[in-house]
Amino acid sequence: MATLLGENINLRALEPTDLDFLFATENNEQFWDISSTQLPFSKYILQQYIENAHQDIYEAKQYRFVICNAENIPVGMIDLFDFNPQHKRVGIGLLILPEHQNKGYASEAxxxxxxYAFSYLDVHQIYANITSNNLKSIALFEKNNFKQVGIKKDWLFSNSTFKDEILYQLIIS
Structure with missing residues (x-):
């Protein structure tokens, strides 16, 4: 899987040249809440991750796309995770760097x-976990027909505060 082309973005596989981008993004404490990260990643660990990113989603049960704008500059990432072909479901996570937000990249990605997930992975449903205070993500996923199906109360602990996490699902009929 090389590239998925959109109108204003393309989604592509991780490349060795993405090491600095991945290092800066994964080690940005601003994003640690959504990724459940508590410690920084070394470049060595991230380089190994990139080297293994070629694994098929059926083997690794996950896949990360780099979101690039029309100038082919990485602006974010979108992940498929917990892929379960038996039960025909996959989780989805999305991150657009703050300086590239509000340009339609998240919606298009x-x-x-x-x-892609419904057509090529033959899943029946896609799910997302979104903190209740992430209003932009809630609006984005609801705009794309995801339905709220549950709330995990006090699910995440960050900055001395508990946060609820909302479970959203998009089920194909």
Whole structure:
């Protein structure tokens, strides 16, 4: 899987040249809440991750796309995770760097990966876990027909505060 082309973005596989991008993103404490990260990653560990990113989603049960804008600059990532072909479901996570937000990249990437998951992975449903205070993500996923199906109360602990996490599902009929 090389590239998925959209109107304003493309989704591509991780490349060795993404090491600095991945290092800066994964070690940005601003994003640790959504990734459940508590310690920084070394470049060595991230380089190994990139080297193994070629694994098929059926083997690794996950896949990370780099979201690039029209100038082919990485602006974020969209992940498929917990892929379960037996039960025909997959989780989805999305991150757009703050300086690239509000340009439609998240919406276009989400639409592309929804289509990919239903068409090529033959899943029956896609789910997302979103903190209750992440209003932009809630609006994005609801715009794309994800339905709230549950709330995990006090699910995440960050900055001395518990946060609820909302479970969203998109089920194909």
């Amino acid at each position: 989400l639409e592309m990966v929804i289509d």
